[in-house]
Amino acid sequence: MLPFLLITTRGEDLEAADEHAAYCRLTGLLPEELHWRRIDRAPLGGVDFDAYSGIILAGSPFTVSEPAERKSATELRVERELAALLDEVVRRDYPFLGVCYGIGTIGAHQGARVDRTYGETSQAVSISLTEAGAVDPLLHELPARFEAFVGHKEAISEVPDSITVLASSPSCPVQAFRVGRNVYATQFHPELDTASFASRVRAYAGHGYFEPAEADAIIQRVERADVRASHMVLGRFVEEYLGTRRWVADPAPQPG
Template sequence: MKPFLLLATRAEDRPADEEYGLFLRYTGLAPDDLVRIRLEAGPMPAIDLDAISGVFVGGGPFNASDPIAKKSAVQQRVEAEFAELLDRVVARDFPFLGACYGIGTVGAHLGATIDGTYREPISIVPVTLTDAGMDDPLLAGMPRTFEAFVGHKEAISALPPAAMLLASSPDCPVQMFRVGANVYATQFHPELDVDGITTRIHAYADHGYFAVGDLQPTLEAVRRAPVSHPSRILRRFVERYAR
């Protein structure tokens, strides 16, 4: 099998390594079949799309909507690299699944409106599939509404015509969309479980995802309901696109 890629941007080793472990667990892939590239650590290498099965993008602290003056040199490099990669991915309709930061990369590439209007605190939210989502092959077998982990300071407030809306939540209208037949992005985190999001809550406690003093309420918020369905999307992506 040609490997899948995981493009990652987390600078902190523990959440970065745990993210990779979660993608391995829920895709069912072995390490040799899911090659991680940590973009915060160095330039994106040349990626031959003919040599891989598909691309995953994890979450991270970068915000596409930040003013250019607030973006580090690393973030600006990563954004430029994603722009070049997505030119090829979208043109070829190549299998791609971006989670959280991944939705910002694809959204920015399409010219979507991305801002803080629909930010969501770290929590569990009900995500509901649209009619198009119910008919989408990647989401086959998913319930119409399912619980998912979220936590983001920006979101897409207006999708361009090229994108098909697949899922929404009460406080965030764009939770998942598709471009073409094979390019997907989610605002929620399909890779997370309770242990994984707990690690991130502690790792990013001073990054503005929740107010000072709200650590314990935030930890409690991610335990209020079981979350089991989103990870099925990762396994389904592998089953559909492995070649």
């Protein structure tokens, strides 16, 4: 079988390792089946698309909407590398799942407006599938309404024609979308369970997602959340694309 590629940008070693472990656990992939590149530490370099079943871009403390002059040299490099990667991903209609930071990155690549209008503090929210989401190959097995963890400063506020919105929440109109047939993104975090979300809240208490004094109250509230349905996104992504080439565009019709 062909492995998947996980791309992350978390600078903290413990949180980065926990993130990779969470993706392994919830996709059902072994570590050797989910290759991992920390592009905050080293340039992404070339990606051999034929060597992978698909690519996952994880969340990040980086933000698309922050003015360029406030971004570090590392963040600017990461943005350039991801833009080049997405040029090829979209051209190939290659299996791709972007999470949180990923939705802003892919959205901006497609010309969406990414700003602070629909940011959500760290919490569990109720997410509803749109009509398109209810019949989407990746999401159609999810409940029409489910809980998921969120925590983001920015979100998509204007959607271009190339994006099909698949899920929404009362406080954030674009919680999931698709570009083409195989390029997906979620604003919510399908890789987080209650324990890992609590750890993430503690790790990023001083990063502007919420008031640091609220951390314990946030953790207490989310202990009652049931986000198991959101985890299905990862399992379905692997099921849909593992070791197959069903995603390859249909061959052009032959004359005669």
